[in-house]
Amino acid sequence: MSTRHPLHLNRRQIIRGILATTAFGVSSRLWTGCTPNTPPSATTPATPTNSASTGAVKPITMGFIYVGPKDDYGYNQAHALGKEGVSKLPWVKTVEQANVPETTEVQEAMRNMIEQDGATVLFPTSFGYFDPHILKLAQEYPEVQFFHCGGLYVDGKHPKNVGSYYGYIDEAQYIAGIVAAHTTKTGKLGFVAAKPIPQLIRNINSFTLGARSVNPKITTQVIFTGDWSLPVKEAEAANSMIDQGVDVLTCHVDSPKVVMETAEKRGVFCSGYHANQAILAPKGYITGAEWDWTNVYSRYAEMIRDGKTLMNGGISHLVRGGLKDGFCKLSNYGSVVGEAAKKDADAAKAKFIDGSMVIYKGELKDNTGKTVVASAKEYKQEDPELEKMNWLVEGVLGSATS
Amino acid sequence: MATESIGWWGVPLAIAAGTIRGSAPFLFVSLGECLTEKSGKINLGLEGTLLMGAMSAYAISYLSSSNGIPTWLAPWLGVFTAGVAGMLLGTIHGWLSQQPKVNDVAVGIAMIIFGSGIAFFFGKAFIQPVAPQLPAFELGNWSDIPSIKAALKISPLFLIGVAIAPIMQWFFKSTRWGLYIRAVGDSPEAAKAMGISVYKVRMFSIIAGSFLAGIGGAYLSLYYPGSWSERISSGQGLMAVALVIFARWNPVQCLYAALLFGGAQAIGPALQSVGVNSYYYLFNASPYIFTLAIMIITCSPKRTLSGSPGALGTEN
Known part of the structure; x- marks a missing residue:
């Protein structure tokens, strides 16, 4: 069937078009990419504490990666608001990328932020980014710090430049x-x-x-x-x-x-x-x-500005906090x-x-009748035992195993 | 409070309610795809069309209501716009997929990415606002039980979809235009000999099918679940395209298949709500298990798929 119609293109035109598009695509790296979100006040002199040592503080580039859109009334919006908050600090430059699935795509996103935007601090926020994606990239880039939201850092098992933060929401x-x-x-x-x-x-x-x-x-x-x-x-x-x-x-x-x-x-x-x-x-x-991530991210930014890193032990690998520390509200x-x-x-x-409040104190039974917290025993919020929780307390109708 | 809790009756009720609430997107997309495939072209891009429809319906409903259009009219304007947006995407697919030596499956995959891409791009601003929703017929007012009342809220769009299925069946079977579409789909050479423009018939079928898919998207964002987000379709468009094969290119069977899939979506949550807590991943996969089972039962090594248009997917 060689029906001719007005919109028909011949082969030469198509090849030309393809070449033009390719050239356009290849060169696009030069003029697009993640737009750095530097506030206008970035040129103002650094705070006095630092100008003593280095004169002017080199901006810290922080990368944020979200699994969904930034305005979903949910998890990603909370993190994006935190990013907005921290980007107001004059010595912080932020880049961000939304809608990154928990696949090798997140490795690409992280690699781009490190290689192209010069990010030295990354906050990949979704739970599934941790294993294996962050762990793999952390080995590849030992000088970049990876902070993961919610992951359980295990000392000795995970690379030194990986940290985890979460709030006791x-x-x-x-x-x-x-x-x-x-x-x-x-x-x-x-x-x-x-x-x-x-x-x-x-x-x-x-x-x-x-x-x-x-x-x-x-x-x-x-x-x-x-x-x-x-x-x-x-x-x-x-x-x-x-x-x-x-x-x-x-x-x-x-x-x-x-x-x-x-x-x-x-x-x-x-x-x-x-x-x-x-x-x-x-x-x-x-x-x-x-969540109140602005608070958390600003604190991280301050620690990094003061020369503290995960690698030199200045920043704790596990950062946790609740209502008291302003992680949530x-x-x-x-x-x-x-x-x-x-x-x-x-x-x-x-x-x-x-x-003075302890939520998990004995005696607590799970919903199958088994005692999970013995009487007279207390798990404070920061107890790592609570981060392994796999039981539902008495009064919950449901089952935690699939 | 005795009437509040309905216990195990909740499961069949939830499945019935899920069928009424959740099957319309499947129905519209599969009817649209059925029309398209009857003419011998495959439009895999309906997933993108569904998202585009969902986004544009929500956006228009929100924008028009905030610009003084009454809230009963705004969602209907949204539905109409969703259809038009679908038609635009359909026009692109119809033109591209009919170029010489172009494979319509490949174009369809490109259209999924294109449609969802522009829907996400223009949809950014509409994730947060709340748009006026489509009304529903409340057929459950005879009952005192609130869950039955809620289950019997039926969207007029769903009823339209249910009505389209037999009409489309009759259209294919008994009208001249239906014959044209079938002829083009089964044997383009014969259709040409009859003096029918294969290009125009296919173009019409693709555009009309995309219109229906756009309306399916409007149902998602303006009725159930009733908000625009980038995950709103979660693959329903692609499933609906597969449903057409499952339904053997028969509009009325598309209706049954869509109802089955809509109802099956509710099985997992409904069973958990009455205390069946194990295997919920398996229950959530039940529609796919159904599909496989029915495919195995109805297949035969002796013949090809019955009802398949003869020229489906071949180069033009």
Whole structure:
């Protein structure tokens, strides 16, 4: 069939076009790439503490990599806000890349940031980036520091230039649990979860323990969707829990937007996660556990400016903190939250801030009846034992094993 | 509170509700693909068209409602725009895939990347805002049980999709235009001898199919789950293209296949909500297991796939 029509191109034209496009593509490296986000004040003199030694501080280039879009009302938005915050420091230059899957693609993203943008500090933020991608690149670039969010650094096993940071956001979840327990009418809470990793399980447990500190009869139903971002499954999970009588929903998925909107549409309450979602559920939003990464990233930037590194031991390989250290915060209480709930929640918050609160203290049983924390035993928040959590506390309906 | 909890009845209810809520995108995309493939061309790019439809519907619904268009009209404008956006992508595919010595599968893969790329690019600004949503018919008001009320909320778009399936069947079977499409798909030489322009018929089929796929995208972002994000389709467009083969290029069977897949999405969450906690990855994979099982049961070594258009995927 050689039907001729007006848009027909002959072979020569096509070859010319291909050549032109290739030339365009090859040269594109020269004029695009990650735009460095240097604030206009970058030329201002450095802070006095440093000008003494070096005269002017060389800008620190920090690279941030997110697994999803930057404005998803969730995990990535929280990190991107942290990046925005740290980029306001005059001696910090930031580059970022969003939508990087947890495959070899993240290795390419990291390599580009190191080679092309001169990044010496990387924050690949998604959990699945750690093993093997960060570990592999860390061996290849021993002078670059890799900080991973949520990974469990093992001394001796992992390269020296890898560090891990995470917040005890379960403290905020504990308080959200208290508020939820005061708000629920059916005594059934729901938790839409992605994958059973220790941090997520810890959020479920803390939320449940917070709720049961108010009313020991409350249960939390958990549904695992199987991945970090599956909007249709998340909506199905929320709907089927509401069908079962759950009337306060919270979640741990990358973007809580769908869960919050579904809860609002069905007229039940919801508690946010990662970022503030009050605007999505004006009627039913009770509170939420939010990150405050600006604080964390700025502290890292200051340590690096002062010459501290992971390799010389100036920066701890494991950085952790909770409400007290400003790693996380709570959303403002919604209009439906009663006075009693606010009082209990504020009391628990005060105890977290003065350090006297311990969530995991004996005796605790898991939901199969086995004792997981012996009586008289206490796991403080920083206890590494808690980062291996693979059990669901009594009162959770669900199972952490697939 | 006795009426609040429905226990094990929740599972069939959730599957039924999931069928009503979740099958429309599968339905629209597979009907669109069915129309396209009947004319002898494959359009794998419908995944990109679905995303583009979802994005443009959400964006138009949001923009028009914030510019003074009443909130009952804004989402419908979004639906229409989604269809038009689909048609634009379809035009590109229709033109490219009919060039001499161009493989339509390869063009389709390029169109997936192109469609999702521009949807992500223009969609950046619309992830955060909340757009007015499509209305639903509340057919469950006879019941006191809130979960049944919620399950029986039916989107008019879904009903339109259900109506299109038999209409398309009749169109293929009993109309002159349907005959043209089938002729072009089965034997382009014969169609040419009849005096039909193969190029125009295929172009029409691809554009119309892409229009339907765009509408499927509008359903995703404006009804269920009802927000725009880059993961909104999570491969549903590609699944729907595969459904057409599963449905043997028959629109009514496309409807059944779409219903099956929509319902199967709800199985995993519904079983967990009543306390079946093990094997949820397996339950989440149930639609694919169904597909494999049905393919194995219905296949035969003695003949090729029945219903397959004769010229499907061949060079023009």
